[in-house]
Amino acid sequence: MSIELKNVSKRFGAVAAVAAVNFTVREGELVALLGPSGGGKTTVLRMIAGLELPTEGDILIRGQRVNDVPVQKRNIGFVFQSYALFKTMSVFDNIAFGLKIKKWKSAERKARVLELLELLGLEGLEKRFPHQLSGGQRQRVAIARALAPKPSVLLLDEPFGAVDAKIRQELRDWLVHLHNDLNVTTLFVTHDQEEAMEVSNRIVIFSRGRLEQIGTPREVYEEPANEFVARFIGVLNVLELQVHQGVGRSGEVEFPANGRPDGSKMRIGFRPFAVRISRDLNLFPYRATISHTFFLGVMLRVELETPAGLIIRARMTKEEYAQLRLHDGMAVSFGIRSYRILGSEDEPMSAELVTAHTAAATYGDGI
Amino acid sequence: MSETTRFHRRTATTQSQRGTEESPMVKWTLISVAMLFLGVFLLLPLINVFAQAFAKGAGAYLGALRDPDTLAAIRLTLLVAAISVPLNLVFGVAAAWAIAKFEFRGKSLLITLIDLPFSVSPVVAGLMFVVLFGLQGYLGEWLDAHDIRIIFAVPGIVLATVFVTFPFVARELIPVMQATGTDQEQAALTLGANGWQTFWHVTLPSAKWGLLYGVILCNARAMGEFGAVSVVSGHITGVTDTMPLRVEKLYNEYNMTAAFTVASLLAVLALLTLGVKTFLEWKQAREHRLAQAIPAEKPSSRPPSES
Numbered sequence: 001m002s003i004e005l006k007n008v009s010k011r012f013g014a015v016a017a018v019a020a021v022n023f024t025v026r027e028g029e030l031v032a033l034l035g036p037s038g039g040g041k042t043t044v045l046r047m048i049a050g051l052e053l054p055t056e057g058d059i060l061i062r063g064q065r066v067n068d069v070p071v072q073k074r075n076i077g078f079v080f081q082s083y084a085l086f087k088t089m090s091v092f093d094n095i096a097f098g099l100k101i102k103k104w105k106s107a108e109r110k111a112r113v114l115e116l117l118e119l120l121g122l123e124g125l126e127k128r129f130p131h132q133l134s135g136g137q138r139q140r141v142a143i144a145r146a147l148a149p150k151p152s153v154l155l156l157d158e159p160f161g162a163v164d165a166k167i168r169q170e171l172r173d174w175l176v177h178l179h180n181d182l183n184v185t186t187l188f189v190t191h192d193q194e195e196a197m198e199v200s201n202r203i204v205i206f207s208r209g210r211l212e213q214i215g216t217p218r219e220v221y222e223e224p225a226n227e228f229v230a231r232f233i234g235v236l237n238v239l240e241l242q243v244h245q246g247v248g249r250s251g252e253v254e255f256p257a258n259g260r261p262d263g264s265k266m267r268i269g270f271r272p273f274a275v276r277i278s279r280d281l282n283l284f285p286y287r288a289t290i291s292h293t294f295f296l297g298v299m300l301r302v303e304l305e306t307p308a309g310l311i312i313r314a315r316m317t318k319e320e321y322a323q324l325r326l327h328d329g330m331a332v333s334f335g336i337r338s339y340r341i342l343g344s345e346d347e348p349m350s351a352e353l354v355t356a357h358t359a360a361a362t363y364g365d366g367i
Numbered sequence: 368m369s370e371t372t373r374f375h376r377r378t379a380t381t382q383s384q385r386g387t388e389e390s391p392m393v394k395w396t397l398i399s400v401a402m403l404f405l406g407v408f409l410l411l412p413l414i415n416v417f418a419q420a421f422a423k424g425a426g427a428y429l430g431a432l433r434d435p436d437t438l439a440a441i442r443l444t445l446l447v448a449a450i451s452v453p454l455n456l457v458f459g460v461a462a463a464w465a466i467a468k469f470e471f472r473g474k475s476l477l478i479t480l481i482d483l484p485f486s487v488s489p490v491v492a493g494l495m496f497v498v499l500f501g502l503q504g505y506l507g508e509w510l511d512a513h514d515i516r517i518i519f520a521v522p523g524i525v526l527a528t529v530f531v532t533f534p535f536v537a538r539e540l541i542p543v544m545q546a547t548g549t550d551q552e553q554a555a556l557t558l559g560a561n562g563w564q565t566f567w568h569v570t571l572p573s574a575k576w577g578l579l580y581g582v583i584l585c586n587a588r589a590m591g592e593f594g595a596v597s598v599v600s601g602h603i604t605g606v607t608d609t610m611p612l613r614v615e616k617l618y619n620e621y622n623m624t625a626a627f628t629v630a631s632l633l634a635v636l637a638l639l640t641l642g643v644k645t646f647l648e649w650k651q652a653r654e655h656r657l658a659q660a661i662p663a664e665k666p667s668s669r670p671p672s673e674s
Contacts, residue, residue, distance in 0.1 A: 049557060050557075051553055051556070051557070071556045071557055072556055072557075072559045072560065072561060073559075076557060077557070078553075078554070078557040080550055080553070080554060082550050084550035084551050084553065084554040085551075085554075086551055086554070086555075086568075086569055086572075086573075087551070087573060088569075088572035088573050088575075089572075097555070097558050097560075097568070098558035098559055101555075101558055101559045101560045101564060102559055129657075131654075131657045132657075145554075145558070146557070146558075149558065149559065
């Protein structure tokens with residue numbers, strides 16, 4: 001285990017920023033700390049670095065309890081959201097700073113800096129000052145500086161927050177490659193679920209100071225621990241149903257009430273991928289018109305509106321869309337392949353249920 | 368761009384400026400009043416200082432400078448500045464660091480106290496030291512018994528100067544340090560630097576222009592201070608006279624050439640200070656501008672897959 005948090009809490013005055021968090025990160029993993037802002041993820045990162053001290057609980061790095069180890073001695077590399085480059089030093093001196101502090105010999109220092117400049121594609125920039133660099137270059141200098149003293153853990157706070165969309169994509173790919181090359185245990189904080197899904201081996205999801213779920217991108221998407229996670233990772237259609245005679249209804253859509261009493265309410269949620277659409281108005285149980293189609297590259301988001309005014313979001317590939325010969329304003333039938341009954345936001349997620357009419361069609365499976 | 372479009376664009380801006388600007392009459396009247404005022408009340412007297420100093424030729428000027436009592440006054444002024452400026456450098460940096468980087472009880476009290484010397488009349492400041500250390504003062508008898516002279520001696524002059532010039536370094540540094548924030552220092556900590564190394568390599572370099580500026584102002588005031596020093600010095604010719612006190616004494620003795628000669632040295636100091644201050648401000652503004660201007664974002668030259 002490279003990093004282990006045992007029952008870690010952090011209070012700022014009366015505010016609990018982090019409440020009793022437990023998780024472990026394995027050696028060489030690339031882990032995302034994901035959550036909405038104010039969720040406590042940056043505080044967790046700063047506690048691992050030693051920039052904040054936990055109010056309760058233990059933090060272990062490579063099996064050693066580091067609560068009382070000052071930040072200087074933790075052997076971590078930290079990349080700040082603002083990069084925090086030393087603005088009075090050249091790129092070379094920025095990267096060499098940690099080595100100088102650790103009293104590396106001048107020749108070794110130079111060799112290490114040149115090695116990092118090459119690794120991060122910063123050759124030729126060593127004499128520049130931070131203000132002479134682009135945002136992406138600054139970020140790579142910050143990473144090079146953090147990596148120079150060979151830390152056992154690399155921590156990045158919102159590493160892609162301050163650069164524009166195109167560079168962000170490039171930096172993501174690049175971080176994955178860098179991690180593959182160096183194999184240093186890496187934790188990064190992000191509020192962007194797509195970024196977390198794309199880059200990390202595992203995701204730790206926080207909200208309101210609590211750990212909601214930890215798992216691989218696939219696990220948190222397919223088996224969300226609760227409604228918060230389900231809604232935060234990807235899109236979830238949520239319907240509020242009124243129960244009447246053993247059936248929950250919202251507009252035209254109905255689901256078995258599973259023994260809930262008449263007059264009570266229940267909520268169900270389903271992924272856009274679970275919605276299937278056909279030109280054949282009799283193939284699926286419900287009718288709707290396609291109100292709008294959003295092109296998202298390879299994937300499309302199709303918005304359906306039922307005669308009763310329900311808005312249902314569906315997702316499919318461009319090929320499926322073409323194969324089904326769909327277009328905006330068209331009348332279609334649709335069905336919901338699988339869904340979950342939702343409790344309150346914090347309740348554990350119930351098992352996925354399959355609707356009765358699944359057998360009617362075979363396409364759209366396994367997307 | 369063709370000549371025509373450029374022409375049209377220029378016409379357009381000129382017109383839009385006219386909409387918000389006062390008439391040339393108002394503009395030039397204001398400028399003339401300001402220039403005239405500065406000329407009569409600042410520039411003319413300054414020129415006059417040098418004119419009077421050299422009224423009897425360069426020989427008389429140098430002769431006045433060679434007077435042993437004047438030389439003693441120059442030496443004392445340099446000595447006092449050499450002691451009080453470094454002291455205030457250290458105090459000022461410590462105070463600015465404490466205020467800019469930490470949150471603590473009594474912080475606003477400390478900020479107010481730093482400004483105290485600005486709001487207290489220098490004469491009152493001098494009197495405070497007389498009341499404390501003078502023969503009739505609280506500590507006077509004890510000091511006298513131990514044969515320690517503070518009032519009417521060099522230590523008193525240094526104390527008064529340190530008091531009056533205390534705010535300059537701290538006042539200049541606080542905004543610079545606050546603007547820099549603590550990110551860079553935290554980065555230094557994560558790279559293994561201890562507090563002293565962080566201060567020396569990160570905090571101080573990023574505040575260097577503000578610091579220099581503060582030191583320059585502090586030095587100018589230390590050399591030019593009159594009121595506080597006058598009260599504690601005792602005006603012993605050749606012993607406790609600083610340059611400003613010497614100017615007054617020579618003037619009262621109707622020794623105009625000598626008085627203006629010493630005054631011209633102080634004027635040169637003032638002009639130098641002004642020059643350095645302007646240079647530092649320009650330098651700071653330039654660095655600030657450079658820091659703001661981020662070059663256009665370009666994808667890295669190498670595809671990441673090759674790294």
